[in-house]
Amino acid sequence: MSFEELVGDIPDGATVGLGGAGLQRKPMAAARALARAGRRDLTLVSFLGSLDVELLLAAGCVRALHSAGVALDGAGLAPRYRAGRQEQTIEFVEWSEGTLLCAVQATARGVPSLPTWTGLDTDLPQLNPGVREAVDPFTGERVTQVRALALDVAILHVPAVDARGNAYVEGDFAIDGALARAAQRVYVCHERTVNADPRRAVLSRLWVDALVPAPGGAWPTGCHPDYKADLGVVSRWAAEGARGGIELLAEPVR
């Protein structure tokens, strides 16, 4: 599948899960394609966001954002995200890492909500209508009840897939597996196709709807072992991203 075809599958107003975490394995080429196509009113779900969120905010594609946090690692705060929250130009739905994982797992399991032990006595219920204190019906214990969060699509970026569509990652897979199981359609962007033992796959082809060849497609975030995050660009975005400069996140020169 091409990026043009991928974007054609995603209408305005869709809820889009973006894989990766922080400055690793962000589906930046797909985000650029969405921006180029002028998508509007998207609801993003980015577990730990960075330049994926920044690019789509800068391009005016985003109505709402679900996340446990958005930052630029050692380079500091994410300027567009920061401005969007301070000026209330986006609907920010704040999760913790554990509650966001619960929310997508609830969708994957086909239940309306799941209880968890995290989040009690915090301000999360004020910040997120999908997080609520409840009483366990069996023990009477206080729990946090987390409402299921459904995704129209999940877009992941991985270093490798095999010819059948199984995905391979070295290092951390973040919550990408849960995002895939919570989405109606799953697109896996990848650096290359390999012959590999499917038992080493991190995501089965059973959860994958389409493969999108995307060498360099996570840039300027990293995709181990193929390339590291381009910290020069990350640093410049931290300094200049608030005032424009979306060209900084355009296609890399290779």
Add this chain to the structure above:
Amino acid sequence: MTVHPGDLLTPALAREIAESGIGVYAVTSPASVAAALAARELGAPDLALATGFTALDAEPIPSVTLGEEGLFAAGAAFVDDPFDTFVLLARGHVGVAVAPAQLDAAGRTNLSGAGPPGHPKVALPGARGLPDNNASPSRIWYLLPAHGPRQLVEHVDVVCGAVPPAGAIRRLLTPAGCFELRPSGWHALWLTPDGAELVAGAPGLGIQCNGEEPIVSEPDEAALAAVERADPHGVRLIEFSAGGEAAERFQQAAAREAGG
């Protein structure tokens, strides 16, 4: 303090980790990686290092990169379910050092924003894992680059991490020293030479000193040597720096990461 705070506090964290008895340490930043790798040399050789959410027993690459996300490049022993992270937290098996923007007198934490919940005057990264780890019985270190009234307050603006459960060990490392949260509040375990003055300058936290705390002016020599072996370029110092110094250190690290 003449020694760089990062060169005092990172070895101190390494010693804390080594002596804590934890089996898994979740790395979150360059200093925490350096401290964890050093802890293995200081008496915890089997300490498992968790990077990210599915690599709970990984071998971080020798050179310290720029943060938790950089460490996702570590060679993981195997891939776990991301929920395993929270199982380990709930069972008290993990140690983690975090850097909230605010920490308060009862041990609550904030990384969401300054100002009322949902209406931040200054938006910060977001709650991240603070609600999860602060509510757990696992061991948490708060590693802060500054000891001041903006970070250390009577009550956080936004409660991301709740008051820790009874019996959970919570320690705070700052340029003022090392402090522990007890039922009666924060208590000083040791102070730096400037510690008493810094503590007095951030009264919101309500730190109790008895005047007999050891004064620590030099890093633990063996721990610092181990930290420097893990992080020979001093990337850890970025998180203890501010303004121009932080930017310069970041640029230097970025150039190294790019192979320059």
